[in-house]
Amino acid sequence: MESIDDIRSQFEFTDQDQENLKLLGEILLPMSDQFAEDFYEYLKLHPNTAEYFKTEEAIARRKETFNSWFNALFTSKYDNRYLLRLQKIGKVHVKIGLESYFVNAAMNFIRELCRSNIAAQIKDRGLKEEILMTLHRALDINLSIITSSYQEEKIHKVFVSQKAETYLIHLAERLLHGLNLFLLLGLLVLAIGVVALL
Numbered sequence: 486m487e488s489i490d491d492i493r494s495q496f497e498f499t500d501q502d503q504e505n506l507k508l509l510g511e512i513l514l515p516m517s518d519q520f521a522e523d524f525y526e527y528l529k530l531h532p533n534t535a536e537y538f539k540t541e542e543a544i545a546r547r548k549e550t551f552n553s554w555f556n557a558l559f560t561s562k563y564d565n566r567y568l569l570r571l572q573k574i575g576k577v578h579v580k581i582g583l584e585s586y587f588v589n590a591a592m593n594f595i596r597e598l599c600r601s602n603i604a605a606q607i608k609d610r611g612l613k614e615e616i617l618m619t620l621h622r623a624l625d626i627n628l629s630i631i632t633s634s635y636q637e638e639k640i641h642k643v644f645v646s647q648k649a650e651t652y653l654i655h656l657a658e659r660l661l662h663g664l665n666l667f668l669l670l671g672l673l674v675l676a677i678g679v680v681a682l683l
């Protein structure tokens with residue numbers, strides 16, 4: 486995975502975007518509990534995601550993890566420490582067997598919650614556009630880092646299967662070598678036997 490500097494540069498996430506996150510946080514963080522509730526309702530609505538929330542404990546964890554992620558989205562410095570945090574979130578989703586497709590769809594839901602609130606609360610057109618651009622960049626950076634874990638998991642699987650393949654080839658070669666040696670010895674014994682008979 487690229488460094489955070491590469492990612493920031495690719496998404497054209499500037500120091501001004503970092504600064505703009507503060508205003509986004511001021512507007513959106515007071516709605517965090519409500520958004521966590523809406524997010525959970527959304528996940529419950531779809532059978533593929535609802536199946537993960539069968540216990541009270543899982544539901545409580547869901548709201549807690551949403552609030553923690555949402556807070557970090559606006560208050561973190563987008564540095565390598567933040568990158569590691571997002572990678573860890575991605576790995577948790579790979580580990581629970583959730584398709585990346587559901588994370589993409591969920592981010593789309595969160596994006597719309599945020600976008601509609603910002604659009605309603607910032608009246609100045611220029612400022613609204615700038616702040617919305619920052620919002621999209623921040624969410625896209627989050628999404629691409631979280632979902633990159635899926636790609637890395639695939640590469641890991643290919644790597645592991647390649648290692649297994651190499652091991653099997655080595656084993657087959659050694660067996661063949663042993664067999665050749667055995668045949669050679671057999672032929673030698675046969676030749677000595679024939680010479681002894683003559």
Ligand code: HEM
Pocket residue numbers: 528533534535537543546547550551553554573574577578581583587588591592595
């Ligand atoms: C933009 C989308 C999403 C974000 C930002 C997000 C965020 C998070 C975070 C921060 C965690 C905690 C990771 C940790 O323990 O370090 C987490 C865990 C989890 N997420 Fe997500 N998530 C998203 C989408 C989804 C979706 C679509 C599902 C659907 C089922 C889901 C189910 C879970 C579950 C089951 C856990 C494990 C909770 C536990 O530890 O008990 N997430 N998520």
